[in-house]
Amino acid sequence: MDSRNCLPELLLPVGTREMLEAAVNNGADAVYFGVPHWNARGRTEDFSFEDVRDMIRYARIRGVRTFLAMNVLVFERELQELPEFLEKLISLEPDAFIIQDIGLARLIRAICPNQEIHASTQMTLASAESVNAVKSIGFNRAVLARELSLKEIASIKAATDLELEVFIHGALCVSYSGQCLTSENFGGRSANRGQCAQSCRLPYRIFVDGKEYRETDAQYLFSPHDLCALPKLKELEEIGVDSLKVEGRLKSPEYVAAVSRAYRKALNGTSLEAKDMEPLEVLFSRGLTTGFLEGDNHQELVDGTFSNHHGLFLGTVVKVDRGQIIVGLDSAISDIAPSASSGSSRMFPRPGDGILFENASLGISVGSRLYAAQVTHLPHAKRGDPKLLKLEFGREFDTRQIAVGMQVYRNDSPALERELRKTFTDREQLVRLPVTMTLSGKIGEALKLSVYDTPKNAVEVEADFILEAARNSENRSKNEADKAIRELAQKELSALSSTAYQLKHLDIQVDRDAFIPGKILRTLRQAAIEKLDEKRTEWKPLNPSAETGKKFLDETRAKFKSGVSTNGAPTASGISSAGGTTHPIISVLVRNPDQIAALEGLAIDRVIMDFDWGVKYDDSLQQIRELGFKAGMATLRIHKPGESHYLKNILRLAPDFALVRNLGALSILKESGIPLTGDYSLNAANSASYDWLLSQDLSTLHPSWDLNSTQLFDLLENIDGTRLELTLHQYMPAFHSEYCAFARALTTGRRFPECGKICTKHWVEILDHKGERHFLQSDAECRNTLFVGKPQSALKLLPRLRSAGVNHFRLEMLTEDAETVRRKVLIYTQAIQGKITIEDAIREAGIQEKYGLSEGQLFNESTWQDRKK
Structure with missing residues (x-):
């Protein structure tokens, strides 16, 4: 049994096909991506139906679940037009839908009663009573609000048997999801329709009792730090949370690879090193905190001095020379900084990295690409003094913009991205499923190949070829014949680099005098792998029906037209649509x-x-x-x-x-x-x-x-x-x-x-x-x-x-x-x-x-x- 089955599901975001491959090959148990034409992240790629079908198949072959996010509000005219669309969508065989709209959830249930649906965090589910309410609608899982503490999550878990999903990494919104009209009011783009303009990330000025308040550094008053639950992962496991969700359909494939890898490692019980945390901050970070998991901490949740990606904090400028800047290293970096000669630490800045200099109080941010970096010391340095880092830049960078006291961040690393990219593009690094093969056959009978990764996923194919004796069989010893067959079979049957599998064990049960052409083995291998793929992608019969969806909508409208409410009571406050009081x-x-x-x-x-x-x-x-x-x-x-x-x-x-x-x-x-x-x-x-x-x-x-x-x-x-x-x-x-x-x-x-x-x-x-x-x-x-x-x-x-x-x-x-x-x-x-x-x-x-x-x-x-x- 796979030990990962005992752990919470690790759920990663997918905004592109590359992000899917990055998640799958770095440890994701499940992924979620937007529904064609209904993608609730308006700036991500809008997949076609063919894309979705192919992505679901790719993931399912590799044992990864797929969830389609349709977590937006649906307006009346749209709802009436959805049954055929949803029938087609359900036929693509996703594992589940992530839904915000109660009406949409009910329509999906009407079209396909056995289709799994998850209640989005957009439904603002923050108590056991709210979770059990959506259970009565037919939801299989609730995605909890991000504002809950570990204690509150545990309380909810103890009072419901519905699956619970919790956000563990990525951006935190200042507002409860589903309750934010900021983007709509300030920019005309609704967050409940997947079009958030992130108006909360803009600078604001504060007026107290009519006068501008200047005794604060919180210009970006509503821009929280990002969430990182790695320090609280064990506690979430102990609570019994079913799924751990990462935010970020607008991020890069490399970001997905880095986050997947770190959380997979932690879930598997392996201690994290500094190098595991490095890409989480360098690739995208507004500063990492545990959010609300430890309860409210309004000072820590929002820095207030910035709202953009900052990256990994290096230290503070202590000296500026022409073409180079001396930085007093942060203690976390100083501990692992390499010597000037070794340059071995991955946390250490590399040539080509992006370096950001900032003076938050003055609103100054300056960035440039790094030419070289090395540890150094100021003259007359004493033992125990903090380590210093000398940063060198090209001639085009005007160091006169930089002042002593500015904070320094490493916010980009092409070299780090290249390393992460290899995890889902280099065939040698891709995650593969180990399979066992058995090649069998007797002279005068058909050659057969059986393949399985687990006993329930066993397939067998038979060649359109009758085994014959080799012409020179009488001149070979038994060992020579066995060796020849094994070498040929090993070569041809292990050629699986374009598949999701790798050959773990090969058992050969073939008459030693048999002649086996390599072409036949290749044909058998291809047929067996195709059959195994089909076996692994078998799906439960759902039989979605647009007609039952239309019937549900017709019946719903009929209830209102009759003047009787859903529970059989007359309409509100004694006011009847069929007459009576109309004041x-x-x-x-x-x-x-x-x-x-x-x-x-x-x-x-x-x-x-x-x-x-x-x-x-x-x-x-x-x-x-x-x-x-x-x-x-x-x-x-x-x-x-x-x-x-x-x-x-x-x-x-x-x-x-x-x-x-x-x-x-x-x-x-x-x-x-x-x-x-x-x-x-x-x-x-x-x-x-x-x-x-x-x-x-x-x-x-x-x-x-x-x-x-x-x-x-x-x-x-x-x-x-x-x-x-x-x-x-x-x-x-x-x-x-x-x-x-x-x-x-x-x-x-x-x-x-x-x-x-x-x-x-x-x-x-x-x-x-x-x-x-x-x-x-x-x-x-x-x-x-x-x-x-x-x-x-x-x-x-x-x-x-x-x-x-x-x-x-x-x-x-x-x-x-x-x-x-x-x-x-x-x-x-x-x-x-x-x-x-x-x-x-x-x-x-x-x-x-x-x-x-x-x-x-x-x-x-x-x-x-x-x-x-």
Whole structure:
């Protein structure tokens, strides 16, 4: 038995065919790559169906599983057109699909009930309750959120039997995956559609209480270090994590080779050396940390002084001469630096390497190719003084740009890349499966060749050739005859360099007087290997059917048209699509108890409380009811192990309804008897998603903010509009983060309570590269949300929404004072009631806003075209 079967699966990213070969030949157990035309990494190669079929076959022959990533939201019109596409895709026989969209997952299940599907990290799965919720949909595995600690992962593992996958290496996002609208809001490109522009990696300026804050070096405030879980690998194994995932479909094949090799070595129990870590930093690194695996450490997670690839830190400039620079070596490099004569260490910079010089405080970065490097000493150096490194450059490099004190990094190495490239291009270094061959035959019978790598993978082929006696057989001894046959057979049958195999053992059971032409042996070998390939690529019958997918979609639409929800209950709030009450239901979300009194006497129906850390709900709940409104409480946007106290508070207070923002909270609250409504963070983008979410006791559901107006009305054609709620006014959440930018920029605290609750003491705004300001807020679990400073208004859509049957509207406040809250709500309620025109309402609403009013993504009809097309 292969010992690797007892270990967690090592899962590598594939953006090109070369990356696949790099992963397979350096120890990957599984790989994942993008679906043709649905690749969620817009800048990677878009494979054809033929490419995918060939790549799956290549991997499966070598015992490596293949997962197709289709981890994006799917809009209604797209969903209706997918059945034939998915039938064809499933017929390519991938091991599994990685899915974000609930509707897409259900459609795949309808087309092929036995197709394995994995719940993407884009589903924001951070608790056992959320994991078990996706299990009920039919997912076989959950890819956990990257913000979980080892303790939290262990807690989830103990409470579910679903397979768990955890990220172990690569880029960390500042936002919870699936909850980020930064790229969309700042650049018009949706991360939930695989088009992230990495707006979080840009520089930002910080304003505290209205004044620019300069007492921090955190210019790149939202750009985390990269993740490296090698120090925590053993603990992840002990927890029982099923799959260990590496991020990086946009990286190079050499990067994939280096990461695969290091983690394979560690998983196999071999101690890692400095040379194993070297390429992980040199090829691509923003600095390696263990991320959230050890819990929150806001100071360590984000350096703040850079956002780009930096590479391996060498040391600090101590002296500059013409054409050469003296660097005081970092202790980690100093320990293994070679002598001037040996030059033996792989960690040591090599000629041609890229060297980066940086002064972060001044924003200076200068790079050049290295000509030569050697260890040196300054005059009068004492024993025990740090080693120094002399770097020499070509004449074209102006060393006057370099100053003492600048940090020095090695961020590129052509020589190192060449070595890594050989691991998947040099036939002598490729990983091959050992096979045993048996050549058998008697004179007068057909020659046979059997081949197997394991007993279950045994094949046999028979030559179209009857063995005859050799003409000179009487002149040869038995030993000579045996030797001749063996040498010929060994030569011809071991010629496997173009295959996935190598000959481990050859058994010859042939009459010694037989004559065997070499051509026959070559033909037998080729036929046997082809048959073994077929044996190793045999796949379970799945029988995908586009027709069953179409039937599922038709039935889903029919449920909505009937006016009855998925669980058989009438439509929301007594409002029927077939008639009855059609007056609009208006909800106002407040984030401060002081905003509640301003709503007195206004034409609204419900108030949703979404308060900060430590704010009590009891009095506010009673106040809202006394004003004649229904009182609701919003759940947090994330639910993690040990964080159910907030939900218990909802259960204790029994509000008139709850606004549910994550699958974990939905799982806990759905049988509470408290009426529930679903928020946009559940990422419902199509009728099949709506159908399932509403079946979980939600009365209404807010669509994902990834939809523009065209996609929204496509959705409304196939669902009951009375079950949809839309926010007409809000400050859009750019991202929602476990990382606390308040703590990083304004304190030295690693986590709460070391931060001193700084978020409660100051008003913080972030200035982006376009000169626009945005509001930074914290929630009851210290998580940060960056709200876009210019609020979005959907007032222009109001007449069409009413015609489509939409009756539930929401207005969200942020930090407005009571008087401003009242003015805003009055404008919108008058527009909804038809007392003022839409045009007048938009104009009046814009006057109330400090930074103006936006139409946001709802009116963005552009389609971003990626670079490769």
